[in-house]
Amino acid sequence: MLKRTKIVSLINADQTIDQVLVKGWVRTRRDSKDFSFIEINDGSCLKNIQVIANNNLANYEEVKKLTTGSSVAITGALVESKGGNQKYEIVAQEVEIYSLAPDDYPLQKKKHTDEYLRTIAHLRPRTNKYGAAFRVRSELSFAIHKFFNDRGFRYVHTPIITGSDCEGAGEMFQVTTLDLNNVPKLPNGEVDYSQDFFGKAAHLTVSGQLNGEMYALGLGDIYTFGPTFRAENSNTTRHAAEFWMIEPEMAFADIYDDMDLAEDMVRFCVKHVMEKCADDLALFDKFVEPGLIAKLQNIVDNGFARITYAEAIEIMQKSGHNFEYKPEFGIDMQTEHERYLAETHFKRPVIVRDYPKEIKAFYMRLNDDGRTVAAMDVLVPGIGEMIGGSQREERYDVLVQKINEMGMKEEDYSWYLDSRKYGSVPHAGFGLGFERMMMLVTGIANIRDVIPFPRTPNSINF
C-alpha cells in the first residue's frame, strides 16, 4: 500500500519517482486539449504541485469537473516538468475524488481582502497568505521553546483560571457557574461567591507573572507560554481579548540580564523563522510588507538600540518633531512617542529602561535614584510595545511600602510577599505578546490576521 507523501517533500525531491501518492485540495484546474493541469496544495508548504491528468484516465470526465476547493488523492509518477515554473510535476495514474466543492466555494482564484477573509476565518487557512501565516506561527512557537530549552529554562504552566483579582494588568473576564438569572446575594446585596464553583470570585488570567516568579525562585530560570485574557474594550489592530504571552523569569538576574535575554530571544526567533519559513516570508515580503526580509535581517544583524527613559525624553525634546503630547519627564509615553523612537529616530527596535516609578507597576524594582524603576520596554517599528519587563523588587520592606503606596491590600499579596520573606533574591523577567512578534515577523498589520480564530470585543464567531 502506497503511503501518502507530502507536497513539500516532492517539491524538494532530488530525483524523479516512479510512483507517489499525494492528497490535497485543488487550487486551480486548467484544461488542455487532451489533458488537464491540476494544481494541488496540502498545506505542507506554500507551493502547489502540478498534476497532469491525461484523458486516458478512467474517470477523466469526472476529473474535468474538479473545482477550486475540491479534495483529491492522486497516484502518479513524479517527473521533470516541461513547463518553466516548476521543477517537478506529477503525471497522474489515478485520481480519486474525495469531494467536489460546489460552485459557491467562497475562495476564488484571486486575491481577497483581509476583511472578507475574516468573515470566513474557518476557510482562510486554505489561502496562500493565511497558510503561510499559520505555518510561521507554528514555527515561531517552536523557536520560542527551542530558545528557552537550549538555555536551560524550564517551561512552567501557570493557571488559566485565577482567584486573585489583582494581577494588575487589565480588566478581567469573570469565570462563574452561578446562574446569572438568579444570582445568590448576601444580606448586604453583594454577590454571595461562597456559592460559586471555587467558593470565591474567579477570573481568567491576565498574566502568569506573579506565579512565574514563584517558580523562578525555585527552579532558577523559567518561562511561561500560554493564553492570556483581557476584557478591555480595545478596538485596535494590535489588541485582542484572547492572546498568547511569553513570560520568562530569571532568578539572580538584573535589568541588564533581562534586556539581553529579550534581545537574544527576539533575534533568535527571527533568525529561526527566516531559515525555516523562507518561502512563506518571501510571500509576505512580496505582497504584505515590501522590505520585510531586509527589516528582519537588520534585526538579526544589528540588534537593538538601548536608552533610558530620560534619554528618550531628551531625544524627543531635541528632535524638533511636533508631538501632539509634549515629551516631558514623567509622562507615560504615547503611541506617537514610541513610533518616533523606533521608526524615525533609531529605525530599529529600541529598548527603553528606567521609567518613572509613578507610571509603572508596584512589583518593579526601585532604582537608587528613588524616582525611577528598573523597567524596560522593547519598542518595535510598526508595532510599538512588543515586550514589557522589569527587574522585580526583591526587598520585602520596599515592596510592602509600594503596595501600600498604590492603595493595594497587603493581605491580597501575602503569598507573593512570602517569596521576599524567605530567601529573596534579585530576579527579573518580561512579558512578550506572541501575536505582536507574529506581526513583526510576517508584516501582517492586524492582530486579527495572525490568530486562527481571533476574539475581540463583540466578535466571537467560529
Add this chain to the structure above:
RNA sequence: UCCGGCUUAGCUCAGCGGUAGAGCAAUCGGCUGUUAACCGAUUGGUCGCCUGUUCGAAUCAGGCAGCCGGAGCCA
C-alpha cells in the same frame, strides 16, 4: 470608550437626484504544455436597516447596525 470613514451582484469596486454598471468569480462553449492561462456567450442586485425631504432617492438629511482606520488601555 472617543474621533473619522465605509456599507451597491458571490468577490473587488464605479455610479452621487431621473429609476442599476464594470472587472473578476460562477455556468456553457471554443482554443491551447498551461502557470491567478486565454477568447466568446450567459446567469446574477428589495443599492446595510428604519424614518424623513422630493413629482422622483443607491444618490440628500436624521437615527440604528455592522465593518474598517486612528486614539486611549496595554502585550
